[in-house]
Amino acid sequence: MERTFLMIKPDGVQRGLIGEIIARFEKKGLKLVAGRFEVLPEDRVMEHYAEHKDKPFFPGLKAYITSGPCFLMVWEGKNVVSITRQMIGATNPAEALPGTIRGDFALEIGMNVIHGSDSDETADREIAIHFKPEEIVSFEKID
Numbered sequence: 001m002e003r004t005f006l007m008i009k010p011d012g013v014q015r016g017l018i019g020e021i022i023a024r025f026e027k028k029g030l031k032l033v034a035g036r037f038e039v040l041p042e043d044r045v046m047e048h049y050a051e052h053k054d055k056p057f058f059p060g061l062k063a064y065i066t067s068g069p070c071f072l073m074v075w076e077g078k079n080v081v082s083i084t085r086q087m088i089g090a091t092n093p094a095e096a097l098p099g100t101i102r103g104d105f106a107l108e109i110g111m112n113v114i115h116g117s118d119s120d121e122t123a124d125r126e127i128a129i130h131f132k133p134e135e136i137v138s139f140e141k142i143d
């Protein structure tokens, strides 16, 4: 079964958007199979955002992502990576369409509410960074 890693960032947690965001994915028919609150430790931030570590925005990104608890999740479903990317919307909320999570709830690229893996390979890598296999549950979903 296809899986992806989604993370509600500190601004999304602090603004009380966890329920709204989870409801959107559940109503779509996707299945939440792991979830946990966590203030990300520095080593995991470096691993997760390794491709951005030399970018000018990285110090700000690191400060923001560790400013409070994130809500880390694994979701399962057919085409889950591309479907959740569509539902999340463009990285820059100014370009995210209304109806997407960032289009509806975010204004700035520096505080864009949620992260979603951008490919199946990235999803495998990010799930392995943040979750142990035994933290991911298995159950039958009734549609």
Ligand code: CMP
Pocket: 052, 057, 060, 061, 091, 109, 110, 111, 112, 114, 115, 116
């Ligand atoms: P995310 O989907 O988590 O992947 C990388 C993150 O870096 C992105 O969301 C933004 O939060 C952040 N980011 C990307 N580009 C910029 C930028 N130009 N300025 C600030 N933050 C950025």
